[in-house]
């Protein structure tokens with residue numbers, strides 16, 4: 001991807017003034033603001049209509065920038081070496097002297113941090129003097145955006161600038177792992193749990209059950225396209241869109257697929273855009289055929305399950 005330096009400069013100018021701009025990442029687009037500024041963070045919550053108790057993820061260029069704000073440990077470095085920059089978010093303890101706005105964590109002393117891989121955002125992060133608080137750039141509980149057009153749909157002119165970065169290559173949010181003590185996965189995402197287990201050489205607890213809310217944002221109605229979703233469907237009812245993992249030999253007009261050959265990474269990449277498309281095509285509900293529960297398929301099923309509670 002070619003970097004437009006004039007665009008980066010413009011984003012930097014707004015961020016320095018504590019305004020919010022949308023930034024591209026390899027997972028989904030984020031709604032970014034200066035993580036050291038109460039004013040910028042207030043704006044993020046207001047624009048997203050996000051409840052204050054649901055904390056924000058903070059994005060850093062690298063761990064050197066993070067050392068002032070959080071306590072790092074052995075597990076952090078193991079995972080950092082292998083996956084960063086990339087689609088993993090760490091929950092860490094905040095240091096007392098940290099300058100992170102208290103609004104981000106709702107006064108709590110734990111912080112979610114991530115090192116995005118997207119070259120445009122990395123270039124921006126390198127040029128600014130603060131980390132970026134950036135939750136997904138959607139109104140709370142709606143679908144996350146995977147391109148600048150998606151961001152525009154939710155926010156229109158309400159945000160000052162969208163930094164263009166093309167389509168997100170992973171298309172599903174980062175995996176969240178709490179590594180303060182015994183590692184726990186709080187959200188399935190862009191890196192599959194098996195790969196993380198291999199690096200840490202241990203089994204990792206999954207604490208992403210929406211009925212037992214551990215991360216405040218793990219609410220049941222997350223990731224919703226705004227129409228009902230029915231899972232593990234064998235048939236589509238009248239007027240339902242029918243979503244498959246792969247392309248069918250005899251497609252019908254209401255058939256949609258996530259990956260021609262059923263590749264799970266490609267399916268994750270296409271998930272949100274396909275759900276948006278179905279909604280735009282005016283279907284009132286979606287039947288989803290069974291999706292293999294392995295690799296990124298687990299994260300896809302997790303999102304669809306939450307969306308189905310709408």
Ligand code: TXA
Nearest residue numbers: 027029030055056110111112135136173174215216217
């Ligand atoms: O891939 C991603 O993670 C994207 C891109 C933009 O980086 N960001 C993203 O942010 O998905 P958001 O805010 O939509 O989801 C972050 C989740 C929320 O469910 C939030 O509750 C949880 O992370 N979270 C944030 N801070 C936390 C903390 N200190 N402890 C536990 N969970 C936290």
Ligand code: MG
Nearest residue numbers: 135136137144
């Ligand atoms: Mg989100």
